[in-house]
Amino acid sequence: MLLYSVNPRVKLVIQREFRGDRHYVWCSERFDSATAGPYTLAALVPPTSNPKQIYRGLKEACDRRDRHNDKIISIRAGYLTRAEQWLAAGEITPEARAEIVYLVTLDDFELWRPVLYLIPRAPVALRLQPVAPEQRAGAGPEFIIGDLAATEFETVEF
């Protein structure tokens, strides 16, 4: 069984280059919750958390070169914030912090193109953290993996 997560390329690059190739992902049990059986929990994952919709949204934002896309703004803010926190915690150097800032603010929509992560569930099952119900857009299950190794997933772009 697979888990699915959609992230922009820049996230893949930053986690690989600056976080020891360990990846923080938010994932679901279905790529497209609309295809889940009507009486399953997976069918209750709404569009805003549905990997297929996230993929489509990022792809369309990149095709349109939409600088004001909410997802891109949030992820950019997230990395700018984490870069400060990592620097303050001594986990990265000031140079690495500058590189992260450069990457996430570069006028390069190729870096924001979506990448689908395919994560075999069994090896990570014990590390799955359920997303708090208050943070989910719907009732369907969503998970966090905070330290996914590069060998634990494959990436697909289409």
Next chain:
Amino acid sequence: MSPESFQQVGEIPTAVLAMLANRLLRDPLSPTPGPRLDHLADSEAAALALLQRTLGISDQDLRAKPEAQIRLLGEISRLLSQLAPDKRQEAASRLGYRGLLRPTDYAVEFVPDWQRFEDLFQERRASIEDVVSTTNFYRHLVPDKRGVPDYPAVTLLGKRISSKRTDPFVMLVVAERLASVLRVHSAWRIPIDFVPPTPDPLNLLERFVDQFGAFIRIPNRPSKQFLYYDEVVLDGSVAAETFPLAVEHTDAPTVGTAVFRVSQNGILEVAMAFAINVNPYKKFLRSLK
């Protein structure tokens, strides 16, 4: 500076901005829905108030409207992403060397003896610059020893060329990555029948060298057509300056491409090296007309 003294958003410390952004971003494990804006530290409260005033965002909108939260996040991002021009350029140089930028983010220059290459094969600088800026596919080749400072690095860039004046081919550019500069060493017209639908530039180049390349003499090792991220111990029989023009068993003219350096302990650190037999390649070029 006391928190209440923030007069302009530019005065807000980055640590405070980061704490505020963190409260606005979704925390998947938090039981609190929406932004977590209760129990702010004095400095956070002062910064938030100033930011809200500047952007014209009310408390009610900030708590209830996602678009207001996104606007505030956008402004905090703008403030957190301020880099002095020299720091920005230094970051670009480091990222460029590591092959993390797209081709158009690099400046393009040519090796000092490029004119010789141009005279021999009639490849113009402007055409090569066009391949770099409008490449169809490229690959930044990353050395295994990525932690070693200044280890030579190569980028390959390809572009399909078709025009009424010539048969179609792929122009493949071999460039050395020097910080945020791509220094072009050579550019080759690859026969179109070598090119699969989704080409990998390294595979293309290897196939091209297999077809048109000469064998390079390597000290203490069998000769080879193609060296790629390799290290050669120099024993004096091959001078680093002539590498890779020391070609086996041929008096025919060749043109070499070599991206390398000699380390302090006398090791030839090679990013890429090959030599092309001029006559067969020129015969192929004539066949394209």
